[in-house]
Amino acid sequence: MDRTQKEASVASIHAALQETNLVVVAHYSGLTVAEMTNLRSRMRGAEASLKVAKNRLARIAIKGTRFEGIDGLLKGPTAIAFSRDPVAAAKVAADFAKENDKFVILGGGLGEQTLDAAGVQALAKLPSINELRAKLVGLVQAPATKIAGVVQAPASQLARVLGAYAAKGDAA
Structure with a gap:
C-alpha cells in the first residue's frame, strides 16, 4: 500500500466516523474470507459498515472525531464496525460473535462515550x-x-x- 492509498484509506475512515453514532471494535483473527463476507453483508443489511484497517492508520483516522477514546482498543487484527443507528452495528456484531467464537468484541464508542465489550453487548439488546x-x-x-x-x-x-x-x- 503506497502513501496515496494510505491517505485515501485514512480519509475514508475519518469521513465515515464523522457521520456515525456508534463504533464497535472487534478482533477477527481466524475468520475465513467467506465468514468475513457474510459479516459484511449482514452489516450492509442493517445499514452499517465494517472496515478492516491497519491500526496505525485507524488511529490517525479517529483523531479529530468523537471516538478518540477507542484508541486503546486498536491492537492486533481489528475490525471496525460503525453505523448511524446507535444499535445496528452492535446488534449485528453481537449476533455474529455468538455464532462465531473467532470474532471477539473488544469494545466501542457511542458518541463521545467509550464502551467496553459488556457495554456493546448491552447496547445490542436494545431495540x-x-x-x-x-x-x-x-x-x-x-x-x-x-x-x-x-x-x-x-x-x-x-x-x-x-x-x-x-x-x-x-x-x-
Missing part, C-alpha cells in the same frame, strides 16, 4: 431505531382504532335493533 418507530406508530394508531370502533358500535347496534323490529313486524 433498533426502526423497531422503536414501529412501536411508536402502533401506540399512536391504537387509540384511533379504538375510537373508530367505539364510534362505529352504536350505529351497528342501531342497525341490529331496526333489523330485529323489521323481522318482528314481518312475523306478525
